[in-house]
Amino acid sequence: MKLTLRVWRQDAGASNGKLVDYQIDNIAEDMSFLEMLDQLNEELTVAGIEPVAFDSDCREGICGTCGVVINGTPHGRGNSPVPTTTCQLHMRSFNDGDTIVIEPWKAKAFPVIKDLVVDRTALDRVIASGGFISVNTGAAPDAHSVPAPKLKADTAFDNATCIGCGACVAACPNGSAMLFTSAKISHLGNLPQGQPERYRRVETMIGQHDAEGFGGCTNIGECAAVCPKGIPLASISQLNRDLVSSLFRKDGFFG
Numbered sequence: 001m002k003l004t005l006r007v008w009r010q011d012a013g014a015s016n017g018k019l020v021d022y023q024i025d026n027i028a029e030d031m032s033f034l035e036m037l038d039q040l041n042e043e044l045t046v047a048g049i050e051p052v053a054f055d056s057d058c059r060e061g062i063c064g065t066c067g068v069v070i071n072g073t074p075h076g077r078g079n080s081p082v083p084t085t086t087c088q089l090h091m092r093s094f095n096d097g098d099t100i101v102i103e104p105w106k107a108k109a110f111p112v113i114k115d116l117v118v119d120r121t122a123l124d125r126v127i128a129s130g131g132f133i134s135v136n137t138g139a140a141p142d143a144h145s146v147p148a149p150k151l152k153a154d155t156a157f158d159n160a161t162c163i164g165c166g167a168c169v170a171a172c173p174n175g176s177a178m179l180f181t182s183a184k185i186s187h188l189g190n191l192p193q194g195q196p197e198r199y200r201r202v203e204t205m206i207g208q209h210d211a212e213g214f215g216g217c218t219n220i221g222e223c224a225a226v227c228p229k230g231i232p233l234a235s236i237s238q239l240n241r242d243l244v245s246s247l248f249r250k251d252g253f254f255g
């Protein structure tokens with residue numbers, strides 16, 4: 001497979017970058033997108049050109065480290081019917097002769113560090129602000145000592161699969177991280193262990209979300225359309241319900 005790669009290049013510390021074209025040949029359809037970038041970097045290195053900086057770690061779709069915008073879609077899609085992570089996108093999703101545009105996540109809260117690498121530590125700070133439960137130290141309790149209703153346990157588990165990749169932010173015209181934040185709110189808010197801090201959690205996490213420069217949610221839905229873990233918009237509804245409840249509680253509405 002022969003391709004034209006139009007890649008965003010931006011020096012570390014620079015406020016601007018530009019798209020640069022590279023020709024690449026001998027790309028096998030079974031290669032992953034990141035393996036294709038590896039091949040590009042080997043060829044650039046041999047030619048004495050600085051390789052393209054991009055993030056990756058597990059390359060198995062579980063860590064959330066990878067992530068670039070491919071032909072305008074966070075993580076890319078190619079011919080694949082369902083969203084996936086960049087590392088799980090394979091070159092069979094593209095056609096011989098294609099031009100592929102590769103850009104970094106674009107969001108105010110994700111400044112570019114270099115080329116395709118952005119600073120996503122804002123998501124870590126949102127989690128640190130309230131995405132946890134407080135437990136006493138000591139031996140782990142038996143798994144069945146705190147019963148959880150099946151439906152709520154399933155909802156909590158589904159939301160716990162968020163890998164913090166940030167594709168939802170990159171897809172949102174408002175640069176909102178509401179889907180990411182709501183995944184943690186719905187994960188912990190559906191478990192008995194998450195109840196004591198449930199309403200404080202939603203306030204502190206939304207406060208940090210806004211302080212980081214993420215935009216507000218206006219129900220466009222682009223986030224859920226690109227989420228590789230299928231976090232649903234219903235999670236944002238739960239976040240909104242918990243936020244409203246927390247405000248009523250403050251006003252003494254519930255006594």
Ligand code: SF4
Binds near residue numbers: 164165
């Ligand atoms: S909600 Fe989905 S797109 Fe957003 S960070 Fe989590 S896994 Fe990634």
Ligand code: FES
Binds near residue numbers: 055057061063065087
């Ligand atoms: S490198 Fe870990 S999810 Fe892609």
